[in-house]
Amino acid sequence: MSNPGVAIIGVGQTVVGEHWGRSLRDLAVDALLSAIRDAGSPRIASLFVGNMMAGELTGQAHLGALVADFAGLRGIEAVRVEAACGSGAAALRLGCMAVGSGAADVVAVVGVEKMTDRPAAEVTASLAMAADGDYEARQGLSFVALNALLMRRYMHEHGVRREEFAPFCINAHRNAVGNAHAMFPFPISADDFSRARMIADPVSLLDSSPVCDGAAAVILASVDTARALGRRAVRVRASAVGTDTIALHDRGDLLELRGAVTSAARAYEQAGVKPADIDFFEVHDAFTILSVLSLEASGFAKRGEAVRLGLDDEIGLDGRIPITTMGGLKARGHPVGATGMYQLVEATLQLRGEAGANQVRNAELGMTQNIGGSGATVVTTILEAVA
Amino acid sequence: MSNPGVAIIGVGQTVVGEHWGRSLRDLAVDALLSAIRDAGSPRIASLFVGNMMAGELTGQAHLGALVADFAGLRGIEAVRVEAACGSGAAALRLGCMAVGSGAADVVAVVGVEKMTDRPAAEVTASLAMAADGDYEARQGLSFVALNALLMRRYMHEHGVRREEFAPFCINAHRNAVGNAHAMFPFPISADDFSRARMIADPVSLLDSSPVCDGAAAVILASVDTARALGRRAVRVRASAVGTDTIALHDRGDLLELRGAVTSAARAYEQAGVKPADIDFFEVHDAFTILSVLSLEASGFAKRGEAVRLGLDDEIGLDGRIPITTMGGLKARGHPVGATGMYQLVEATLQLRGEAGANQVRNAELGMTQNIGGSGATVVTTILEAVA
Numbered sequence A, B: 001m002s003n004p005g006v007a008i009i010g011v012g013q014t015v016v017g018e019h020w021g022r023s024l025r026d027l028a029v030d031a032l033l034s035a036i037r038d039a040g041s042p043r044i045a046s047l048f049v050g051n052m053m054a055g056e057l058t059g060q061a062h063l064g065a066l067v068a069d070f071a072g073l074r075g076i077e078a079v080r081v082e083a084a085c086g087s088g089a090a091a092l093r094l095g096c097m098a099v100g101s102g103a104a105d106v107v108a109v110v111g112v113e114k115m116t117d118r119p120a121a122e123v124t125a126s127l128a129m130a131a132d133g134d135y136e137a138r139q140g141l142s143f144v145a146l147n148a149l150l151m152r153r154y155m156h157e158h159g160v161r162r163e164e165f166a167p168f169c170i171n172a173h174r175n176a177v178g179n180a181h182a183m184f185p186f187p188i189s190a191d192d193f194s195r196a197r198m199i200a201d202p203v204s205l206l207d208s209s210p211v212c213d214g215a216a217a218v219i220l221a222s223v224d225t226a227r228a229l230g231r232r233a234v235r236v237r238a239s240a241v242g243t244d245t246i247a248l249h250d251r252g253d254l255l256e257l258r259g260a261v262t263s264a265a266r267a268y269e270q271a272g273v274k275p276a277d278i279d280f281f282e283v284h285d286a287f288t289i290l291s292v293l294s295l296e297a298s299g300f301a302k303r304g305e306a307v308r309l310g311l312d313d314e315i316g317l318d319g320r321i322p323i324t325t326m327g328g329l330k331a332r333g334h335p336v337g338a339t340g341m342y343q344l345v346e347a348t349l350q351l352r353g354e355a356g357a358n359q360v361r362n363a364e365l366g367m368t369q370n371i372g373g374s375g376a377t378v379v380t381t382i383l384e385a386v387a
Helices: A024-038 A052-057 A063-070 A085-100 A122-128 A141-157 A160-174 A190-195 A223-229 A258-269 A288-297 A308-311 A336-351 B024-038 B056-057 B063-070 B089-100 B120-129 B143-158 B163-178 B191-193 B223-229 B260-272 B288-297 B306-311 B336-351
Strands: A006-013 A046-050 A078-083 A107-115 A198-202 A213-224 A236-243 A278-280 A365-372 A376-384 B006-013 B046-050 B075-082 B107-113 B198-200 B216-221 B234-245 B280-282 B365-372 B377-385
Touching: A006 A024, A006 A085, A006 A336, A024 A063, A024 A213, A024 A288, A046 A085, A046 A236, A046 A336, A052 A122, A052 A236, A063 A078, A063 A213, A063 B234, A078 A085, A078 B234, A085 A107, A085 A213, A085 A236, A085 A336, A085 A365, A085 A376, A085 B089, A107 A198, A107 A336, A122 A141, A141 A198, A141 A288, A141 B024, A160 A190, A160 A288, A160 A308, A160 B280, A190 B191, A213 A223, A213 A336, A223 B107, A236 A258, A236 B075, A236 B089, A236 B260, A258 A288, A258 A376, A278 B120, A278 B288, A278 B377, A288 A308, A288 A365, A336 A365, A336 A376, A365 B089, A376 B365, B006 B024, B006 B089, B006 B223, B006 B336, B024 B063, B024 B216, B046 B063, B046 B089, B063 B107, B075 B089, B089 B107, B089 B216, B089 B234, B089 B336, B089 B365, B089 B377, B107 B336, B120 B143, B120 B377, B143 B198, B143 B216, B143 B288, B163 B191, B163 B288, B163 B377, B198 B216, B216 B223, B234 B260, B234 B336, B260 B288, B280 B336, B288 B365, B336 B365, B336 B377
Parallel strands: A046 A078, A046 A107, A278 A365, B046 B075, B046 B107, B280 B365
Antiparallel strands: A006 A213, A006 A236, A078 B075, A107 A213, A236 A376, A365 A376, B006 B216, B006 B234, B107 B216, B234 B377, B365 B377
């Protein structure tokens, strides 16, 4: 996708939280219109909406047409994209194809999810649709249970104690304090982490991202169009999807996120870079264990060693590989179909030097990784500040 | 999308019907593997799955990864696309972008829907998610009700009697007889149509397409790759999405399918052709009234005059503009997320001269139109036989 070159020319986001007074369409339209304004209000040709569960949780499918309609964009091309919790970045990938193929000049991509209007049991059941419905979900495996299996196996295989995962949670919450759009903008201590309520042993409340609502959006154009429009652009150097078995039990090795290995390798190849070139990495910390596996799969730590990055404080804003720089899924929040777009909006702000107190110094190359299911879909995106 | 030029190099489909013994994944994999074989088993880089309701009706989201996994394509890029009943052709549109952008060399697109495992009331409610959930569906407007409003208005405005719609149903059933994949391969008489049980006056059972299961797939490649592979190719001359208000009550004119007007106009422009150049037209006859409105919106009849095409026998295989040449949604069946792909598979067979008893003579340019909701998303595709 690096030729002819696609750029992000505008971003928008809502606060993540429990938006009981605002509907799915309100949130999507809010983020989308913010992004359009930020891009200087260009004419939008195509819209891609990333969403996982609007049908199950709000009784609404057909979000492409719905959002286009209510955003004042009636008539334009508009389609919904779904790849479970990886829907947001998958929508960006398709937006890049639309620009790259010449099918559309300026493209809008919005990720949205509305989860808090339904009872928790319904939300848990809907999330489980990202796993193998027939062979995992119907046997009672929820996502917290699936991640508990992964975390337990990791602890067993690498001799890691539960407390050693604490730095990932502490880092995310510390960074959320500086993010006005975060759901949980307050610090967490190691002591809080140790005493956290157990959800599915060894996954505690503080290993888990919250159920919430939110929407985030970007505007894409070719690098040439971005220049013609006179917009400050962040270049999409790579956008790559990798997949793996949908069910955990079909994997030869539980602790290798092969979808992430594939997706990251494709992204590095597209961009012509290596892990050492990446200045910060927005990981998909839906559960702490996913941060660890993602760092290892993407080449930032050897197998069994990513926990050390946390213990050695290498994941903070001044560390070797800053992660979850605006709070991550844990503390900014995880409105699932929107999460990939939040990561991309935050990475764009970092690369535009607009991350405020959370600014990663001299950030030139940022990476995001958005994960669907138990790593069955992984979307890795590499963005570059344009000088 | 005509440059560098995308071609269909393989097609596959399951029989449409009540597949009580086969799951969603079985159907999708069956159609997909048939298409891959038909294409000479090239290496697939990306998969797009068109589906509307797998989450609601089968408890399974994340169909991209699921289908890739079970089709033996683990690791490849795979994403689900949803645009209500227009999901199938929307997935093709994105597949064309993937090839056109250079992101993927050979792409698979499969449409699938499994509707018959749940009670009818649940299916009706799930289908209603294609309308405006908050302002139409929750007020009790099902899709048969929405189409009854359109048909009643058409009869009132143009002075058409219910019996005058009969030729559309008769033509579809006549053509289904020659289609081994059709759900209802038997003829219907004008008398049958007149006496059909009323569902939502004036929409009768014989105006309505059935609830059913099925999957259909195509393999896409650039025209150059198709040549290199030595495959008989059908060229995608145009693929265009148009949208309209999601709710009927927001339209200034109920009887103009503006999404179809826009989509068809874009497709004609992409292909550089006009309606008179089209040799056959696979319309989205989910309800009879939609065939009529689609023909008018796409330039085959003036406003209020498409019913005449049926009465004058212009829609048959030897007519001026043959429609539903393999039975259409009415008689081949309408597994919603798969329907757009069935239309494309059938159009490809026509253009390859493989439509058997249903062959449209000298078919060189075929058009399909796949409609989501009450015309809120319309995807028009124009295919050309490559000499």
